[in-house]
Amino acid sequence: xxxxxxxxxxxxxxxxxxxxxxxxxxxxxxxxxxxxxxxxxxxxxxxxxxxxxxxxxxxxxxxxxxxxxxxxxxxxxxxxxxxxxxxxxxxxxxxxxxxxxxxxxxxxxxxxxxxxxxxxxxxxxxxxxxxxxxxxxxxxxxxxxxxxxxxxxxxxxxxxxxxxxxxxxxxxxxxxxxxxxxxxxxxxxxxxxxxxxxxxxxxxxxxxxxxxxxxxxxxxxxxxxxxxxxxxxxxxxxxxxxxxxxxxxxxxxxxxxxxxxxxxxxxxxxxxxxxxxxxxxxxxxxxxxxxxxxxxxxxxxxxxxxxxxxxxxxxxxxxxxxxxxxxxxxxxxxxxxxxxxxxxxxxxxxxxxxxxxxxxxxxxxxxxxxxxxxxxxxxxxxxxxxxxxxxxxxxxxxxxxxxxxxxxxxxxx
Amino acid sequence: xxxxxxxxxxxxxxxxxxxxxxxxxxxxxxxxxxxxxxxxxxxxxxxxxxxxxxxxxxxxxxxxxxxxxxxxxxxxxxxxxxxxxxxxxxxxxxxxxxxxxxxxxxxxxxxxxxxxxxxxxxxxxxxxxxxxxxxxxxxxxxxxxxxxxxxxxxxxxxxxxxxxxxxxxxxxxxxxxxxxxxxxxxxxxxxxxxxxxxxxxxxxxxxxxxxxxxxxxxxxxxxxxxxxxxxxxxxxxxxxxxxxxxxxxxxxxxxxxxxxxxxxxxxxxxxxxxxxxxxxxxxxxxxxxxxxxxxxxxxxxxxxxxxx
Numbered sequence: 001x002x003x004x005x006x007x008x009x010x011x012x013x014x015x016x017x018x019x020x021x022x023x024x025x026x027x028x029x030x031x032x033x034x035x036x037x038x039x040x041x042x043x044x045x046x047x048x049x050x051x052x053x054x055x056x057x058x059x060x061x062x063x064x065x066x067x068x069x070x071x072x073x074x075x076x077x078x079x080x081x082x083x084x085x086x087x088x089x090x091x092x093x094x095x096x097x098x099x100x101x102x103x104x105x106x107x108x109x110x111x112x113x114x115x116x117x118x119x120x121x122x123x124x125x126x127x128x129x130x131x132x133x134x135x136x137x138x139x140x141x142x143x144x145x146x147x148x149x150x151x152x153x154x155x156x157x158x159x160x161x162x163x164x165x166x167x168x169x170x171x172x173x174x175x176x177x178x179x180x181x182x183x184x185x186x187x188x189x190x191x192x193x194x195x196x197x198x199x200x201x202x203x204x205x206x207x208x209x210x211x212x213x214x215x216x217x218x219x220x221x222x223x224x225x226x227x228x229x230x231x232x233x234x235x236x237x238x239x240x241x242x243x244x245x246x247x248x249x250x251x252x253x254x255x256x257x258x259x260x261x262x263x264x265x266x267x268x269x270x271x272x273x274x275x276x277x278x279x280x281x282x283x284x285x286x287x288x289x290x291x292x293x294x295x296x297x298x299x300x301x302x303x304x305x306x307x308x309x310x311x312x313x314x315x316x317x318x319x320x321x322x323x324x325x326x327x328x329x330x331x332x333x334x335x336x337x338x339x340x341x342x343x344x345x346x347x348x349x350x351x352x353x354x355x356x357x358x359x360x361x362x363x364x365x366x367x368x369x370x371x372x373x374x375x376x377x378x379x380x381x382x383x384x385x386x387x388x389x390x391x392x393x394x395x396x397x398x399x400x401x402x403x404x405x406x407x408x409x410x411x412x413x
Numbered sequence: 414x415x416x417x418x419x420x421x422x423x424x425x426x427x428x429x430x431x432x433x434x435x436x437x438x439x440x441x442x443x444x445x446x447x448x449x450x451x452x453x454x455x456x457x458x459x460x461x462x463x464x465x466x467x468x469x470x471x472x473x474x475x476x477x478x479x480x481x482x483x484x485x486x487x488x489x490x491x492x493x494x495x496x497x498x499x500x501x502x503x504x505x506x507x508x509x510x511x512x513x514x515x516x517x518x519x520x521x522x523x524x525x526x527x528x529x530x531x532x533x534x535x536x537x538x539x540x541x542x543x544x545x546x547x548x549x550x551x552x553x554x555x556x557x558x559x560x561x562x563x564x565x566x567x568x569x570x571x572x573x574x575x576x577x578x579x580x581x582x583x584x585x586x587x588x589x590x591x592x593x594x595x596x597x598x599x600x601x602x603x604x605x606x607x608x609x610x611x612x613x614x615x616x617x618x619x620x621x622x623x624x625x626x627x628x629x630x631x632x633x634x635x636x637x638x639x640x641x642x643x644x645x646x647x648x649x650x651x652x653x654x655x656x657x658x659x660x661x662x663x664x665x666x667x668x669x670x671x672x673x674x675x676x677x678x679x680x681x682x683x684x685x686x687x688x689x690x691x692x693x694x695x696x697x698x699x700x701x702x703x704x705x706x707x708x709x710x711x712x713x714x715x716x717x718x719x720x721x
């Protein structure tokens with residue numbers, strides 16, 4: 001004879017994964033990912049097409065007698081033009097792609113005149129415009145300073161950042177793009193937790209509204225029913241997040257292997273450090289059980305899905321608070337705000353995952369956070385159990401607050 | 414007969430002195446009754462009398478504050494539920510699921526393997542004429558058809574004790590007949606049935622014993638015949654020739670077809686009426702004390718308690 005908790009859990013799992021809303025939502029994120037990649041590919045293709053090498057010839061009229069030679073870098077050539085009129089004619093005839101006039105007092109004023117045909121849009125020559133400064137600089141310092149000094153004058157610094165730990169020692173591993181996984185994971189966890197917990201409450205409301213509940217309770221205990229549903233939906237949530245992560249990894253790996261897109265190499269690190277994975281998993285499970293038990297309690301005390309949905313906001317809102325404070329948490333992961341949010345059970349799962357993602361949480365904070373969350377989850381499950389025993393057969397009415405308090409304290413009403 | 418009888422522990426279901434309080438209200442007070450194998454026990458009573466609470470306690474859905482329940486001779490426990498089939502009054506099924514999915518799940522909860530549950534479900538659906546609709550979703554069924562699916566869920570695990578709460582509501586006459594036949598078959602197979610209903614003619618037709626609950630207590634418990642006899646009325650039905658005339662102790666006589674309905678005055682016995690008729694030289698073809706219907710008994714018992 002099978003354990004009834006297992007039967008309920010399995011039933012809940014299959015009933016949920018067959019739901020249209022679950023299938024659509026689960027497929028939505030991969031679809032968004034595919035669309036984003038497709039968009040990126042289209043953008044890259046257009047960008048690449050725009051970047052087709054094309055020789056550009058820019059004319060300059062030098063009235064300052066500082067520049068005389070033809071100057072060429074890459075595909076851009078600056079060539080002298082005898083006078084302004086000749087330059088304009090060449091520009092209109094499209095023999096030149098651009099024209100600058102360097103006045104006699106250029107050295108004193110720094111002003112250069114650009115001449116162009118009247119056109120719509122923002123004036124300028126794109127790459128040629130940028131290269132003007134390099135053309136001017138190189139010509140101005142040529143022969144004036146030693147070559148190595150000339151090089152530094154033209155390119156003064158390449159900044160290379162080194163991070164140090166609190167002891168002042170250089171950190172071997174700089175910021176790991178792969179840890180962005182945890183930021184993504186925290187969002188997905190929140191989505192999945194709320195979805196699964198929502199399905200729990202929705203299913204419960206349906207069973208109350210359709211009166212299936214009485215048949216269920218004549219076949220199993222409220223405890224097996226509640227825990228079976230909770231565990232069944234936890235597996236749904238885990239499977240959903242796992243599917244999303246595997247899909248994302250496979251997609252990136254596939255794209256990189258095929259060379260369809262020129263992805264940043266850091267994306268190879270999308271998989272998280274394995275040591276942190278169990279902690280992330282623990283936060284997911286505890287977070288789901290905590291929110292799920294609260295949603296289940298709500299489903300037990302309310303008389304309809306609609307009523308339960310209206311009250312769900314009170315549970316969900318605290319859960320998304322960490323995303324309101326994303327900047328301060330990521331900016332100061334060891335700060336007071338980050339730590340407080342890590343210890344409050346409603347905000348702990350997301351905040352802890354965010355901090356883990358940027359290596360901003362210590363072992364002590366993790367231990368305290370997990371401890372509080374575990375105790376809170378146990379209390380939430382006990383609360384749900386009490387409400388299941390007392391209110392599952394209460395149709396069309398909601399118990400008062402005093403009654404609920406008495407139920408929590410004394411047990412079955 | 415009128416007081417709560419001590420429940421026997423050899424019965425299929427024995428409810429023994431249960432009490433249940435909700436807030437400040439005693440929903441059930443010292444209720445006892447028993448359902449024997451091979452019998453149909455009717456549980457009747459006005460709305461809010463405590464029937465549903467008593468049944469829920471008997472099924473283990475609610476825990477009593479006092480008293481106990483035995484199923485098949487053993488104290489009620491979780492495994493007892495696998496021997497009980499329950500059709501609740503307020504019923505429904507998962508509207509978005511198919512019939513096999515629904516029945517397989519409910520069958521598994523009653524201890525069947527999924528494949529066995531489906532096999533048995535098919536057999537019952539066939540009997541109920543539901544086989545052509547087997548693969549439909551519950552939401553696509555009519556109310557009556559959905560009820561037949563619920564009957565299947567109630568009976569598919571072959572329970573020794575079957576509790577049916579208002580089983581005939583929303584069924585058409587053909588299906589009412591079908592379910593009555595099923596009830597009688599189950600009784601003849603030796604199963605114990607508990608039938609909760611407000612339809613007193615169904616009680617008379619199907620039940621061997623009746624328990625009436627009012628205001629949380631058992632006010633009647635006995636066989637249908639015993640109860641009716643104990644509440645027999647003050648009327649005798651007589652078919653005779655010539656017409657009776659000038660009988661002592663008779664308040665009035667009215668004729669219904671060929672039958673004279675004579676209402677006796679208090680203190681008059683049927684024997685004295687019969688003796689007077691024979692003394693008048695009447696040819697008596699039929700002489701019968703009119704027994705009340707169960708509905709009459711119900712109204713009388715509940716009405717008199719309301720007046721007190």
